[in-house]
Amino acid sequence: NAGVTQTPKFRILKIGQSMTLQCTQDMNHNYMYWYRQDPGMGLKLIYYSVGAGITDKGEVPNGYNVSRSTTEDFPLRLELAAPSQTSVYFCASRTSTDNYGYTFGSGTRLTVV
Amino acid sequence: KQEVTQIPAALSVPEGENLVLNCSFTDSAIYNLQWFRQDPGKGLTSLLLIQSSQREQTSGRLNASLDKSSGRSTLYIAASQPGDSATYLCAAWGNQGGKLIFGQGTELSVKP
Numbered sequence: 730n731a732g733v734t735q736t737p738k739f740r741i742l743k744i745g746q747s748m749t750l751q752c753t754q755d756m757n758h759n760y761m762y763w764y765r766q767d768p769g770m771g772l773k774l775i776y777y778s779v780g781a782g783i784t785d786k787g788e789v790p791n792g793y794n795v796s797r798s799t800t801e802d803f804p805l806r807l808e809l810a811a812p813s814q815t816s817v818y819f820c821a822s823r824t825s826t827d828n829y830g831y832t833f834g835s836g837t838r839l840t841v842v
Numbered sequence: 843k844q845e846v847t848q849i850p851a852a853l854s855v856p857e858g859e860n861l862v863l864n865c866s867f868t869d870s871a872i873y874n875l876q877w878f879r880q881d882p883g884k885g886l887t888s889l890l891l892i893q894s895s896q897r898e899q900t901s902g903r904l905n906a907s908l909d910k911s912s913g914r915s916t917l918y919i920a921a922s923q924p925g926d927s928a929t930y931l932c933a934a935w936g937n938q939g940g941k942l943i944f945g946q947g948t949e950l951s952v953k954p
Contacts, residue, residue, distance in 0.1 A: 760940065771846070771931065771944030772886075787941065819885060823940070830876045830891035831933075831942065835884060 731755050735820050735834035742810040742841045750805040750837050752820030758832070759825040761803040763787075763795065765816040766836075772819060778803055779825070810841045844869040846934050848945035855922055856953050863917040863948045865932035870910045874935040876942070877906050877917050879928045886931065890917070922952045 736751045754761065759780045764772040774787030778797040792814060794806040803822075807814060820834040845868045855861050865875070874893050878886040890899045890906040892915070898907040905918040915932055929949045933942040 762941070764942075764944075769946065771946045772933075772942070773944075774941055777941060821886075821942075828893070830874075830888045831886075832888070833878075833886040838883075 733820055733822055733832050733834035735818075735837050737837060738835065739838050740840070742807075742839065744810060744812065744841060746810050747806070747808050748810070748839075750807070750818055750820075750839075752803045752805065752834060753801050754803075754820075754822040754832070755801065756822060756824075756832065757800060758822035759800065760823045761797065762821045762831075763793075763803070763805045764819045764821065765789065766819060767816050775805065775818075807839075812841050815839060815841045844872070844934055844936060844943045846932060846943050846945040848930075848932060848948050850948060851946065852949040852951070854951040854953065857922060857924060859922050859952075860918070860920050861922055861950075863919070863930050863932075863950070865915040865917070865945055867913050867915075867934045867943075869934075870913050872910065872934040872936065873940060875906075875908050875915050876933050876935065877904075877915075878931040878933065880931060880947070881928050889930075919950075922950075924952050924954050926950060927952050 763775040776795040
């Protein structure tokens with residue numbers, strides 16, 4: 730049982746480039762989330778999804794896009810990368826019931842130069 | 843708007859000491875509260891989940907309490923060990939979609 734898998738683990742982008750951060754989970758969780766963590770700060774929600782075909786904005790969605798075509802996958806797209814997007818990105822998932830907590834991936838460390 | 847605050851930001855204790863980490867939140871209408879551990883350069887590991895109907899949860903040397911009326915949660919670590927050194931994050935579950943609102947974390951260092 731792999732849990733939540735994120736790829737890549739590290740990436741350096743040049744300003745203006747685009748990339749997709751991959752997230753997949755094998756727990757059949759309906760709910761999936763993308764968070765970013767800046768140094769010394771807590772995590773902030775970028776986008777979330779409550780099921781395939783349904784996505785919604787979080788607290789800091791500007792500069793990002795998501796899609797949810799399957800239950801397992803929730804990729805995060807960065808268009809026109811900016812230095813302000815330098816951060817560590819975490820994907821998380823949970824069941825639709827509230828008895829169990831969140832499961833987080835190991836993160837993608839992104840640097841935009 | 844829900845805000846979550848953790849005090850202290852950093853804590854250094856000698857091995858064997860019992861300690862308490864504090865978490866406060868501004869909106870008592872939270873659904874659940876979850877404590878996480880984060881090791882340097884790593885992801886988040888769930889420690890304890892306290893559902894809204896519960897007042898505390900225990901796992902081994904860890905005990906977390908939740909007082910919604912006062913807007914506080916505490917994480918108690920008994921007989922601390924150097925392996926407990928990490929950043930501890932608390933997160934409040936909102937009512938809409940169960941979105942997590944995180945505190946900034948407490949960085950714990952346990953000295954041998």
